[in-house]
Amino acid sequence: MTTRSTPTKNEERLYCEELFRELKLPADRIKTVMRSSPDVEKLTTDSLYIMTKATEMFIRDLARRAHASSGKENTIDYKHIADVVQSESAFEFVREMVPHKITFRQYKEMKRQKDKLKKGK
Template sequence: MDSKLTSTKPVLPVGRVNTIMKSSSDVEIVSKESSVIMSKAAELFIRSLTQEGYSETNQGRKLDYKHLSNVVHSDEKYNFLRDILPKKITVLEFKKIMAKKEAAERGSDGEDSSSEEESSSEESNSSKSSDDSQKH
């Protein structure tokens, strides 16, 4: 096993982790021990995510955004990261998605307007019939 994996000293700056932890409104005091543990936990989390991302590269030389995004979207344990690392799509794919969305909105607007027209025509018909009955 790699000696870096078993070292107790975290690689991430403990002071920075301490500041991040204190930035939460729920936290008043952060002990030094908890900051060290959280630094080490964050380091292990980052290592795990990057190793899984590297396996997506098919033993390539370069770890890209798309590899990490694929890991996040394929493994349920990373659900909390899906908004932060969305799947990368092309401009053409984006345009197709937006066109479908606009078509769906137009379709739902057409249904709403036709039902509104129907209800307004029913109201006008009923008011005409009541007017006619009052005249007679």
């Protein structure tokens, strides 16, 4: 009796399809983002699955932390997400993409002060 240790191509394909069905985010969108990087030459099914799963986990973690900081039962606002991103070191890499909102008046004041510093030099 011979046992087969490696799966056939069809078994691999079915297994991959089953894994991808578990995902909540569309893997094709993640693939598009990954391919937009000039550093990515080849994309394997395994790497696409792992990146999609990691993205889901990142979003879930951020949402949980934002919900916990919101103090509201069923609401997460942009402010809650920005608070978490700006205050926790784990999210430092996205701080520039998720800033705290400011009013136009605050922006004008910041710009005025920046211009004032430039003229002083």
